[in-house]
Amino acid sequence: MADTARVGIVLRTKNRPWFLARALADIAAQDYPDWHVQIVNDGGERAAVDAAVASLDVGRERISVTHHDVPRGRSAAANAGVRALETEFIVLHDDDDLWHPSFLSQSVEWLDTHRDDIGVVSRTEIVYEVQAEDGSFREVDRVPFWADLSEITYIDLIEVNRWVPIAYLYRRSLHDKVGLYDETIDAAEDWDLGLRTLVRHHVGFLDGEPLAYWMQRRDVDGELGNSMFVLAHDHDRFDKQIRDAALREYAATHGSGLILYLSRLVRDDLRTMIRDEVARELDARPSDMDRVRRRFRIRRGAK
16 A cells, blocks of 8 residues: 555654544545555553554554554664655654645645645644543644745745645655655754755645644643643754754855845844834933923923
């Protein structure tokens, strides 16, 4: 099945059997049937993963499992899944995220229609959830993710990531063109791949009803937490690492003149903005003499 399916789904997990079971049920509910799941258990308990697969009523023959004896990290887990698949398309479905039932069918249809697009991103919702007393999780709120997004552009992506893995179906040939996920990056690895992608390739955008759901748990720490919060420090650190590497590569090829000029220009602009803001604040405040006059008028009026 893995050799003949068009869509390969890399499902990364580690010691989260409740989320894994929910994710597998979510995939099984897709109205597009031509998929194969490659679970990558990144150093978690094996028995729980095998039990989650064995408990499925349908679809077990379309699921394979790779067990890592020790954790290798998010990027290494993603690459292990990609290497195990020979499908036409790839998508990362982390164990805590979810899809609309037509995510795969609409995404595949887009790529079949737009042959020049290397991948397609679906409109996404952030779904906030909290843990119930029985250990399960329930939804409490939803908000749009980048509600004003209308297309995928490089100029937007260099500022901050505009999509999450659950929303992105892409052609497996992308890895032949730009390489695999960078295993020196253990957070923001999807952003790094996106930057390398958009330099040379176009990624489509499926607008309309959200088809991908990025699940978030604000107050949950540890293994059950959402990487957006649990790995916040790592995201910031790897963001700087990615930018620094790109800047050094540019300087090595083109010299540091433009970079030095722009850094000074930005610094001077910031100083001007701060100075002008302080001046406006001071102008808006009454002077000492104005306050004395106001108090004097008030007292005279009171008499």
